[in-house]
Amino acid sequence: MRLFIRVSMLIIFLQMLCIGCWDQRDTNNLAIVTAIGFDRITDVDGVDKWQVSTFVMQPGKAEAAGGGGGASGGKSEAIPEIVWRGKGLTISDAILDFTKRSPRIPFFADTYSVIIGERAAKEKLLEIVDYLNRLREYRPGAAIMIAKGEASLLFEAEPEATISVSRNLKKLAQTTADNTGIARGVELMNFTANLLSTDRDPVAPEIRLINPKEKRGEELAGPSKALLVEGLGIFKDEKLVGWLNKEEAIGYDLLTNKISGGDITIRVKKEGKWFTFLITRSKPKLKATLIEDKLNINVAIEVKGRIDEDNGIDLAPSAMDQVERVISDQIGQMIIQTIETARGYESDCLGFSEELHRYSPKDWKKVKPHWRETFLDAHVDVQVNASVENTGKLGQRLELNK
Amino acid sequence: MELQKIFDLCADIVFRKFTLNCEPPINAVAVFVDSIIDGKISSETILKAIMLETTSLPANVQITKSNAIQILSDRLLTAMNIKDTSDLLELVDFVLKGRVAIVIDGSARALICFVGSLQGRAIEEPITEPVVRGPRDGFVEDYYTNLSLIRRRIKSSRLKAELLEVGAISKTTVALCYLKGIAQDSLIEEVKTRISRIKMDVIHESGTIEEMISDQPFSLFPLVEYTERPDKVAGSLAEGRVAILVDNTPMTLIVPTTFVSLLQASEDYNNAFLFASFVRILRFISLNIALLLPAVTVAIMTFHQEIIPDKLMDIIITNRKELPLPIYGEIVLMEMFFEILREAGVRLPRTIGQSVSIVGGLVIGQATVNAGFVGYIAVIVVSLTAVASFVIPSYAAGTAIRILRFGLIILAAFLGGVGIMMGLMFILFYLCGLRSFGVPYLSPIAPLSPRDLKDTFIRAPWWAMLTRPRFTGANDPARMDTNQGPTKPSKGKE
Numbered sequence: 001m002r003l004f005i006r007v008s009m010l011i012i013f014l015q016m017l018c019i020g021c022w023d024q025r026d027t028n029n030l031a032i033v034t035a036i037g038f039d040r041i042t043d044v045d046g047v048d049k050w051q052v053s054t055f056v057m058q059p060g061k062a063e064a065a066g067g068g069g070g071a072s073g074g075k076s077e078a079i080p081e082i083v084w085r086g087k088g089l090t091i092s093d094a095i096l097d098f099t100k101r102s103p104r105i106p107f108f109a110d111t112y113s114v115i116i117g118e119r120a121a122k123e124k125l126l127e128i129v130d131y132l133n134r135l136r137e138y139r140p141g142a143a144i145m146i147a148k149g150e151a152s153l154l155f156e157a158e159p160e161a162t163i164s165v166s167r168n169l170k171k172l173a174q175t176t177a178d179n180t181g182i183a184r185g186v187e188l189m190n191f192t193a194n195l196l197s198t199d200r201d202p203v204a205p206e207i208r209l210i211n212p213k214e215k216r217g218e219e220l221a222g223p224s225k226a227l228l229v230e231g232l233g234i235f236k237d238e239k240l241v242g243w244l245n246k247e248e249a250i251g252y253d254l255l256t257n258k259i260s261g262g263d264i265t266i267r268v269k270k271e272g273k274w275f276t277f278l279i280t281r282s283k284p285k286l287k288a289t290l291i292e293d294k295l296n297i298n299v300a301i302e303v304k305g306r307i308d309e310d311n312g313i314d315l316a317p318s319a320m321d322q323v324e325r326v327i328s329d330q331i332g333q334m335i336i337q338t339i340e341t342a343r344g345y346e347s348d349c350l351g352f353s354e355e356l357h358r359y360s361p362k363d364w365k366k367v368k369p370h371w372r373e374t375f376l377d378a379h380v381d382v383q384v385n386a387s388v389e390n391t392g393k394l395g396q397r398l399e400l401n402k
Numbered sequence: 403m404e405l406q407k408i409f410d411l412c413a414d415i416v417f418r419k420f421t422l423n424c425e426p427p428i429n430a431v432a433v434f435v436d437s438i439i440d441g442k443i444s445s446e447t448i449l450k451a452i453m454l455e456t457t458s459l460p461a462n463v464q465i466t467k468s469n470a471i472q473i474l475s476d477r478l479l480t481a482m483n484i485k486d487t488s489d490l491l492e493l494v495d496f497v498l499k500g501r502v503a504i505v506i507d508g509s510a511r512a513l514i515c516f517v518g519s520l521q522g523r524a525i526e527e528p529i530t531e532p533v534v535r536g537p538r539d540g541f542v543e544d545y546y547t548n549l550s551l552i553r554r555r556i557k558s559s560r561l562k563a564e565l566l567e568v569g570a571i572s573k574t575t576v577a578l579c580y581l582k583g584i585a586q587d588s589l590i591e592e593v594k595t596r597i598s599r600i601k602m603d604v605i606h607e608s609g610t611i612e613e614m615i616s617d618q619p620f621s622l623f624p625l626v627e628y629t630e631r632p633d634k635v636a637g638s639l640a641e642g643r644v645a646i647l648v649d650n651t652p653m654t655l656i657v658p659t660t661f662v663s664l665l666q667a668s669e670d671y672n673n674a675f676l677f678a679s680f681v682r683i684l685r686f687i688s689l690n691i692a693l694l695l696p697a698v699t700v701a702i703m704t705f706h707q708e709i710i711p712d713k714l715m716d717i718i719i720t721n722r723k724e725l726p727l728p729i730y731g732e733i734v735l736m737e738m739f740f741e742i743l744r745e746a747g748v749r750l751p752r753t754i755g756q757s758v759s760i761v762g763g764l765v766i767g768q769a770t771v772n773a774g775f776v777g778y779i780a781v782i783v784v785s786l787t788a789v790a791s792f793v794i795p796s797y798a799a800g801t802a803i804r805i806l807r808f809g810l811i812i813l814a815a816f817l818g819g820v821g822i823m824m825g826l827m828f829i830l831f832y833l834c835g836l837r838s839f840g841v842p843y844l845s846p847i848a849p850l851s852p853r854d855l856k857d858t859f860i861r862a863p864w865w866a867m868l869t870r871p872r873f874t875g876a877n878d879p880a881r882m883d884t885n886q887g888p889t890k891p892s893k894g895k896e
Contacts, residue, residue, distance in 0.1 A: 024704040024818070026729065028722045032715055057712070060720030109708035110715060137708050 031104035032057040034081060034166035037151035038128045039117035043087060050120075052094040053152040054106070055081045055166045080164040083155045091131045109137035113169040114144050114188060115207060117151035121233065121240035129192050140189035143173035146233035146240060148208040157209060158223040165227070169207075172229045177205050179262030181250045181279070182230045195238060198368075199354040201347045203252065206231040206243055236347040244341060251338030254301055254331065255350055258283050264305075266334075270326045273312050277327050277386070279305040288356035290363035295378035297352055303331060306390035315391045327386040335382050346372050405433060405505070408494055414438075415497070420449065422506070423456035424465040429507040433493075438500040444517040447481040448502055467508035474504065475513055483516035495573070522547070528630040528652070530797065533669040541630045541652035545577055548647050548654065551632035552579060556639065560584070563647075566597055574605040577647040579635070584642045584870070584878050592839060593644050593657060608648040608655050615657075617837050622805060624798035625838040627659040634668040640881075642874035658839035658874065662847070662858050664796035665689065670861045679860035685793055686859060692791035692803050696733045697810035697822050699783045703729045705818030721777045730815035732780035737808065739766050740788050841873040863887070 039051040058081055086097025099106055116128055132138065147154055155165070162168045177183035183205035194202035210228045213220045232244040232252060244252055250264060264279040287298040305327075307315065313323065342349055353371060357364040367374045409415045414437045422428040432448060455478055456465070465473055475484050481502075487493055488511045496514045497503050504513040525547070528540030541548045549563055564578040576597060580590055596615040605611060612626040613619065629635060630652040635645045638656045646655040665685050670678040702709060703718070710718065727735065743762040747755045767785070770776050787807070794800045806829060813821035836843035846854030851872040856862035865887040869879045 024815075025707065026722075027703050027707055027710075027715070028719050028725075030707060030719070032712065032719070034712060057716060057719075059716050059718075059723065107707065110712040112712070 025105060025107075029104050030107040031102055032059075032107050033111050034164070035113040035115065035155075035169055036108070036111050037115040037117065037147070037155060038091070038120045039151050040120040040123050041087070041150070047089075049087050049089060050091050050094040051085065051087050051117075051152055052091060052098075053083060053085045053155045054098070055155065055164070056084055056106075057081050057110075057164075057166075080159075081166060085152060085155075091127070107137060108135055109139060111137075111139055111142055113166065113173055114142050115147050115151040115154055115169075116144065116204075117147050118149055118240065120151070121146050121235075123239075125235070125240065126195070126238045129188075129195060132188060133192055140187065142188040143170065144186050144188055144191045144204045145169075145173055145207040145229065146204045148206055148243075154207060154209055154227060157225045157227045160223060160226055168227060172207070172227060173205060177229050179264075181253045181259070181262070181264030182246045183232055183249050184253055184257065195235070197354075199357050200351050201235050201349045203232045203234050203244070203349045205229050206233050232349075234342060234345055234347045234349045236345060241347055242341075242345040244338065247334055248338040248341050251334040252342075252350065254279075254282055254303070255284055255286075255299065255335055255338065266327070266331065268327050268330045270313055270323065275307060275311045275313050276309065277305050277307060277330075277388070279303055280389075281305070286351070286355045288352050288359055290356065290360065290367065293367070293374075295352070295356070295367070295374050297355075297378050297380045298383075299335065299381065300383045301331070301335070301385065303328075303384060303386040304389050305386070306392070307388055308392055310391075310394075310397050315397070320388055324386050324388055327388070328384040331386060332382050332384040335384070336380070339380055339382075343376055346376065348372075348375055352378070404490060405494075409433075409497075418449070420453060422465055422470065423453060428465065428467055428470060430470075430504060431507075432502055432504050433497050434502040435497060435500060438519055439502060440518045440521075444502050444515075447517060448479060448504065448515055451478045451480050452504075467506065470506045471509055471511050471513055474506075479513070479515060481515040481517055485514045485516075486511050487514060488512070498573070519544070519546070525551070531629060531631050531634075531668070531795070533631075533667075533672070535672045536669050537631075537633050539632060541632060541654055543650050543652060545575055545647045545649040548632070548652070549577055549579070552635055552639070552645070552647075555632060555636035556581070561639070564594070566594070568597060568600050568602070568611065569605040570601070570603050572604040575649040576605075576611065577649075579639060579645040579647060581639050581642070584640070584875060585644055586642065586874070586877055589642075589644060589658070589839060589874070593646065597646070605648065607651045608646070608653045611646065611648060612655055617839065621836060622802040623661065623833070623836065623843070624664065624796065624802070625659055625836065625843070627656045627663060627796065628653045628798070629656060629668075630654065631668050637668065637671065641870050642877065658841040659843075660838065660841060660845050660873075661799075661833060661843050662845075664799040665794065666857070666861075667795040671864075675861050675863040679862075682858075682860055685795075688790040688793035689803065692787055692794065692800075693807055694810065694822070695787045695790070696737060696783055696807060697814040697825075699779070700730045700733055700811055701814040701818040701822055703779075704815065718779060721779060724774060725777050726774075727776065729777075729780065730811060732776045733783060734808070734811055736766070736776060736780050736784040737787075737811070740784055741804070744788075845873055846871065 033054045034057050035055040037053040039053070041049055041051045043049045058079060084098040084102070086094040086099075088094035088097050095106065114128075114132060116125065120128060132142070157165050157168075159165045159168045162171060173185045175185075177185045184203070186202065186204045191202050191204060194200050207227060207229050210226055211224055212226050213224050230246050230249070232249045233240050234242055234244060250266065253259065253264065259279060259282045262280075264282075266277045266279060268275055268277050282301060282303040285298075285300040285302075287300075289296045289298075307323075315323070339350065348371075352375060353364070356367075406417065409417075414435050416432075416434055416436045418432040418434075420430055420432070422430055430452075432444075434444065452474065459465075459473075459477065463473060463477070471486055475486065485496075487496075493503050493505075493512055493514065500519045502515045502517055504515065506512070522544045523542050525539045525542055527538045531540075539551060541551065553561065558581070560582045562578075562580055562582050566576045566578060568574050568576050578590070578593060578597070593615070597611065600611065600614045602610070602614075608628060612624075612628065616625045618625060635654055635656065639645055644657055646657065648655070665682070667681075670682065673681070707715070722729070725732070739762075743759065743766070746758050746762075750758055767781055771778055771781055791800050791803055794803065806825075810822055810825045813825045815821075817824065833844050834842075834848055842849060845851065846858055853869050854871050856867050857871075865882070868881055868884060869875070870881050872879075875881075
């Protein structure tokens with residue numbers, strides 16, 4: 001026994017010496033990838049290839065750029081991050097294409113945003129998702145976004161109100177999209193789950209490059225390339241099939257999510273006058289039933305919000321019923337529009353099947369083989385109950401005292 | 403004379419010859435160690451009494467060689483504590499302990515008078531265990547004074563103090579204090595046996611005894627606690643533990659010891675219980691910081707970069723870009739520097755110690771970073787660790803943590819988080835296996851005694867701590883009457 005202990009101690013000690021440090025990476029040898037974009041391109045030689053674009057953090061430059069002057073229009077000397085691009089027959093090949101000329105090891109744990117090009121999303125989406133989930137430094141909370149057009153173009157954008165484009169991307173996908181309702185941030189984890197699930201088709205926010213340059217006097221001002229997250233890409237059978245525009249994205253948001261923060265802005269027209277309704281809270285209630293092999297979907301949405309300005313409509317408490325009715329109608333139309341668009345693409349991104357599955361598994365089993373047809377034939381009933389909780393600090397309209 | 407031969411060449415031993423005032427005159431000699439007795443009291447109570455008061459004896463009492471001892475002790479000597487002996491070796495022992503021996507010519511017996519010892523250091527505030535709230539008296543070198551400090555706190559005949567003598571040459575007095583009926587007899591017996599087994603020439607300090615009676619001689623963690631606060635000793639005695647007072651040192655040993663008791667400061671019991679509980683929790687957190695922070699830093703920065711947020715990563719890489727050493731090298735280097743500084747600060751006289759800490763702090767904190775030898779992160783981590791390690795009240799436990807910290811840093815540098823877990827597991831196994839005088843070291847956590855948890859991670863209010871600790875106070879578990887806590891006021895009839 002004593003001998004055994006001594007020998008095993010010796011072995012452990014020798015192993016400690018043999019371990020060395022080959023698994024260790026010092027932090028300053030890492031190239032931190034903050035955003036990654038995937039594209040399918042046809043190369044000059046006519047072969048379809050992967051193109052991977054990445055933002056790599058340039059440590060220490062971020063503060064310099066932020067402190068120096070972001071207002072100078074992107075002409076700051078210190079660049080907080082650099083763009084690396086690579087092409088290859090496989091994703092790993094494309095990544096190796098830029099790794100081979102880098103003195104540092106690429107490190108994907110801080111990759112907050114994943115941008116998938118339109119063509120890649122239509123052709124090889126599953127491969128990208130598989131690759132991301134296979135990574136050692138897999139980040140389940142990374143935001144998935146679908147670029148309208150090629151993803152690599154987005155890497156030429158200029159940051160707005162943040163020090164780097166990748167931070168800009170992260171904020172747009174995580175906060176702005178959710179608060180405005182015109183898109184909804186989707187995390188890699190949920191995206192993967194929905195993509196593989198038979199119950200539901202995923203969506204992902206749409207990102208595109210815009211040119212917000214405006215004329216101020218003689219000169220053009222503002223950045224020429226900026227990012228905008230607006231609308232949603234919708235999928236069917238692991239492929240991108242179409243897009244929801246801004247209004248439809250709000251409809252999607254109201255249908256699928258319980259909203260409890262942010263200001264989702266909705267334009268409403270009443271008696272020829274436009275006014276804005278800001279949704280602060282909403283709660284959808286979906287009910288899917290199967291009656292004689294026909295799907296019946298009941299949607300009831302409780303919407304609460306406020307009106308911040310008085311454009312000539314009557315905001316008196318006695319007239320509020322009418323205002324609310326107009327708002328409810330408007331929102332109801334938006335939601336029906338969303339459902340129709342989704343049905344047009346045969347994509348069940350709204351979670352109706354999930355609802356049926358949950359509500360009555362037996363019926364779900366019955367319609368499962370021909371779900372898509374059932375979904376298209378479904379009878380949808382939308383009921384919106386909007387209420388204005390708040391019209392600001394003023395009780396009455398400001399008027400001249402005569 | 404035999405005595406003179408024994409005490410040959412002992413400069414501090416005085417033979418004071420005098421003559422008893424009677425017919426015929428009898429020669430006598432007082433033998434004492436001049437340097438350790440109180441000269442004024444001895445001349446007052448012995449020589450003056452014998453030499454001047456002999457004349458006031460009644461006429462019918464006649465001093466002869468045979469009854470001189472009897473008359474001296476009965477009628478003349480005014481010392482409080484007198485003993486007579488006929489054994490020469492015993493007499494020598496007593497003289498060396500600071501008594502005055504009176505040997506009378508022609509008598510086979512001698513008188514031994516206790517005249518009080520020379521005052522040692524005054525009672526001062528304990529330097530190593532200062533408190534904000536609590537008594538300011540600390541033990542001194544003289545065990546007898548220390549005993550008085552304990553006796554003042556426990557005025558009960560149940561407080562026993564058994565004297566033992568350890569050390570063949572040094573003949574150090576060791577006092578065993580316990581509360582009869584509360585401390586378990588088996589524990590008292592065990593302590594006595596272990597102390598009596600010590601066969602040594604000289605006992606240097608209570609540390610010598612601690613090492614000789616410890617359950618696990620190679621233990622990193624202290625299995626015997628020491629303190630210089632009498633209130634802490636009194637509290638421990640009331641819990642059924644045994645205190646070992648050693649002469650010539652203010653450091654008193656307390657057995658048995660548990661790991662948790664090393665994290666309890668005596669002030670916890672004086673402060674408001676909410677605040678004391680907060681401090682306790684803080685102390686447990688600091689213990690973990692002191693043990694783990696450098697190792698965790700090394701593991702994260704070399705193996706697990708995934709858990710560093712991107713903004714922090716930016717700062718870290720910017721800071722560490724051009725540094726020559728890897729992070730574990732930096733941290734080990736800085737920890738060594740810190741330990742050297744600490745040791746230098748302790749050893750040097752206090753005035754120079756301050757300048758050492760200033761120079762060290764400036765040079766190590768500022769200059770090394772500016773020169774680019776080490777990064778800010780290593781400095782921050784090491785200084786946080788250092789501060790956290792000083793929060794642990796027991797200095798001995800702090801040293802154990804310090805040694806283990808280096809082991810964990812090396813493990814972390816080799817194996818990352820896995821290494822730290824391995825190290826922690828070994829430490830936990832080890833702690834679970836330790837025992838101090840039969841009491842499991844990790845009690846009351848393992849084995850769990852839920853009642854004692856009231857005084858572990860938190861300090862419950864006094865009215866809720868009804869029982870003594872299970873392992874030491876099982877003889878008489880009730881500490882107080884129940885139902886002394888806050889109750890609803892009874893509804894008056896008015």
